Amino acid sequence: MITEINEMIQVGAIFGDNKKKLKPVWFIWNGRKYNIQEITYIWTERIGKANIHHFAVTDSNSLFSLSYNTDTLVWTLHSVETAG
Amino acid sequence: MNKKTIIHIDMNAFFASVEQQTNPSLRGRPVAVIGSNERTVVTTASYEARAYGVKTGMTKYEAKRLCPHIILVPGDTSRYTNTCCRLVEIYRQYTPIVEVYSIDEAFLDITGSVSLFGSAELIAKKIKIDIHKEFERLTCSIGIAPNKLMAKLASDMKKPDGFVVIQQEDVKKILEDLPVKELCGIGKHIEKYLADMGIKTCGELRRASIRLLKNKFGIIGERLKLMAQGIDYSPVIPLEQEPDAKSVGHSMTLDRDVSDIETLERYILQLSEMVGRRLRRGGYTGRTIALTLRYPDFYTFTKRSTEKIHTSNSIDIHIIAKNILNTVQLQQPVRLIGVSISNLVKNMIQIPLFRTDKTRQAATQAMDMINDRYGDFHITWGTLLKRYHHKGVISPSWRPENIKCINLSVQNKKIKRQPKRGNSST
Numbered sequence: 001m002i003t004e005i006n007e008m009i010q011v012g013a014i015f016g017d018n019k020k021k022l023k024p025v026w027f028i029w030n031g032r033k034y035n036i037q038e039i040t041y042i043w044t045e046r047i048g049k050a051n052i053h054h055f056a057v058t059d060s061n062s063l064f065s066l067s068y069n070t071d072t073l074v075w076t077l078h079s080v081e082t083a084g
Numbered sequence: 085m086n087k088k089t090i091i092h093i094d095m096n097a098f099f100a101s102v103e104q105q106t107n108p109s110l111r112g113r114p115v116a117v118i119g120s121n122e123r124t125v126v127t128t129a130s131y132e133a134r135a136y137g138v139k140t141g142m143t144k145y146e147a148k149r150l151c152p153h154i155i156l157v158p159g160d161t162s163r164y165t166n167t168c169c170r171l172v173e174i175y176r177q178y179t180p181i182v183e184v185y186s187i188d189e190a191f192l193d194i195t196g197s198v199s200l201f202g203s204a205e206l207i208a209k210k211i212k213i214d215i216h217k218e219f220e221r222l223t224c225s226i227g228i229a230p231n232k233l234m235a236k237l238a239s240d241m242k243k244p245d246g247f248v249v250i251q252q253e254d255v256k257k258i259l260e261d262l263p264v265k266e267l268c269g270i271g272k273h274i275e276k277y278l279a280d281m282g283i284k285t286c287g288e289l290r291r292a293s294i295r296l297l298k299n300k301f302g303i304i305g306e307r308l309k310l311m312a313q314g315i316d317y318s319p320v321i322p323l324e325q326e327p328d329a330k331s332v333g334h335s336m337t338l339d340r341d342v343s344d345i346e347t348l349e350r351y352i353l354q355l356s357e358m359v360g361r362r363l364r365r366g367g368y369t370g371r372t373i374a375l376t377l378r379y380p381d382f383y384t385f386t387k388r389s390t391e392k393i394h395t396s397n398s399i400d401i402h403i404i405a406k407n408i409l410n411t412v413q414l415q416q417p418v419r420l421i422g423v424s425i426s427n428l429v430k431n432m433i434q435i436p437l438f439r440t441d442k443t444r445q446a447a448t449q450a451m452d453m454i455n456d457r458y459g460d461f462h463i464t465w466g467t468l469l470k471r472y473h474h475k476g477v478i479s480p481s482w483r484p485e486n487i488k489c490i491n492l493s494v495q496n497k498k499i500k501r502q503p504k505r506g507n508s509s510t
Contacts, residue, residue, distance in 0.1 A: 041106035045162035047459035054163070056106040063107055083109065 002081045005029075011066065011075040024055055024066060029077055034059045087252075089204045090320060091192040092227040092235035093175070093211065096244035098188035099164055100130035103157045105221040114138070114154045116147050123337060123419075127159055131244060167219070169484045174214045178207050183320045184483050191232050193320035204228045208247060230255075233316035236268045255314035259286035267311050274308070277301070286312045323483060329368065333376075333424025334358045341380050341417035345409070348418060352405045353398075354468055355423035360398030361460065364452060368428045369394035373401055375408040376422035379415065386422075387412065394429055397448060401425060 010028045017023040026035045040063070041056040050071035057064050063081040068074075095101070099117040104110045114133035116126045126147050129138040136151035144156055168187045175182045178201065181193035194207055201207045208226045215222055225246035227238025234255060238248040250258060264286055265275045277300060283289050289312035297305030310316070334355045342348055352375070363369065371391045378384040387408045395401065405423045436442045454463045461468065 038108075040108060041102070041163070043163045043166040045166060048455065048457045048462065050459075058108060063109070081107065081109075 002079050004079050005077045006079075007077050009066075009075050009077045011068075013068075022053060022068065024057060024068075024075075027064075027066065027075070027077065034064070086195050086198060088193075088195050088230050089198055090229055090232050090235040091194055091204065091208060091211075092185075092229075092232065092239045093190050093192070094225045094227075094236075094239045094243070095171070095188040096223045096225060097128055097130050097134075098222075099128040099159055100133070100157075101222050102164060102167055104130060105219060106163070107157075110155060110157070111221070114151050116144070116154055116156055117159045118144050118156050120158045123339070165482065165484075167222075170218065171215065172484055174211060174218065177214070178211065181320050181322050183322060187482055191235065191320045205249065212247070231314075231316040232318055232320065233268060233311060234314050237266065240266070259290070259312065259314055262286045264289055264312070269311065270308070274301070278308075326483070328430055329366065329428060331424050331426035331428065332359055332362050332366075332368065332370070333374070333422055335376060335420055335422025335424075337378075337420045338418065341419050343414055343417040348409060348421060349406055350467055351421050352409065352423060353402045353465065355421065356402035356405055357398040357461075357464065357468070359423055359425055360396055360401055361452070361455070363396035363425065363428075364448075367431050369396045369432050369434070370425035370428045371395065372425065372427040373404040373408070374422075374424045374426065375405045375412075376420070376424070377412065377414075377418050378420035380417065380419045382419075383416075384420070390427065394427075394432055394434070397444065399444070
């Protein structure tokens with residue numbers, strides 16, 4: 001089941017990680033810290049002048065859709081998909 | 085002189101593969117990527133779903149009937165288009181002559197690159213490795229041949245994850261018993277006309293009288309004869325050399341059939357703004373505006389109006405398209421509506437003479453600058469605040485750059501993904 005969230009979140013990320021350039025490692029949502037086990041997909045879209053880097057990530061339990069706006073420097077949690 | 089060598093790359097079950105890569109719970113399961121509309125069809129099915137007979141173009145209900153446990157996933161066009169751009173960057177490491185045939189297919193002319201990398205087969209293998217490194221689960225079928233026609237045929241021969249080479253000396257043997265419809269460019273209608281002439285295979289087409297073919301098909305008859313011999317002189321055309329656009333248009337299939345004229349006019353305004361934006365971005369103006377309507381029974385018609393003056397102004401386009409609508413007596417509610425403009429000219433500068441025209445031009449430029457900065461429809465007409473959130477379908481003419489690029493920013497998700505930003509309106 002997919003739940004749309006669309007909230008700004010805090011993310012711990014590594015810049016310059018080999019070829020990936022930007023790699024989220026953990027994030028905090030609703031007071032809880034989530035450690036990212038796998039980045040399953042990365043893609044970029046352009047909205048106006050801003051580049052939005054999207055990351056589909058999993059903590060082994062749920063699938064999260066995050067994005068980083070290079071213009072505003074804001075991370076956003078867009079959705080959560082849980083089993084069932 | 086190097087012999088001509090063309091590669092055709094066809095990503096396997098592209099959209100579905102991207103979704104399965106993105107979401108681990110979809111891997112190994114029957115998946116169909118669909119549009120966001122209620123009235124949507126399957127755009128791609130995973131190989132697991134294809135085993136049940138699920139095909140592109142089926143309604144989601146048909147797909148569910150064939151495979152009750154199929155997982156229907158709404159497509160994400162920005163993900164697929166960005167993936168395509170990244171794939172093209174991989175191809176360009178091996179040759180600058182890359183033609184993006186569609187979002188999941190490309191032709192590469194590696195005639196000049198073979199000596200740099202060793203062999204055509206090595207280039208193809210390296211491309212597969214590069215794709216795997218970048219995307220893990222995405223696979224492609226690659227065909228290598230002396231021309232585009234045969235390269236595409238080669239890639240079609242083994243799916244998924246195929247690799248087929250057709251040498252010049254094998255062309256005649258391969259084509260002898262091949263049904264004509266297997267050749268790219270021969271569709272259902274030509275297949276039927278050929279069948280009526282007793283021609284079902286490429287071998288039979290090769291032996292057919294050129295005079296008979298020309299009588300039936302005109303100039304295309306000559307081309308059909310060449311195709312049946314595996315001959316294709318068409319070059320691989322890289323993006324930078326693609327000819328200028330002949331028309332620019334947008335259409336949308338509505339969630340529900342509409343007969344209310346005011347609602348249709350609002351859709352026309354939205355489509356006119358989308359068309360106008362693309363024209364202005366590409367430096368085009370046009371003077372033939374066309375309105376396309378489709379009824380629920382799929383009866384489709386287009387009416388055109390050619391003006392004296394070229395324009396790229398969205399309101400001009402809207403007024404003309406609206407006037408066309410007023411000349412139509414709707415027989416049924418409308419299922420699909422489209423606006424397009426043709427008779428295009430590039431870089432024509434029109435200097436407004438009157439103050440109202442100058443003001444309008446300045447307002448359009450200001451709106452364009454704001455929307456360029458913050459995204460399409462960030463500032464728009466008040467009427468369009470409740471506009472149709474068109475998810476965006478990737479047109480066959482989509483390309484990574486230039487005017488043929490479909491503007492994908494008119495999407496529901498994009499509005500939601502900008503928290504704490506309000507839309508302005510004029």
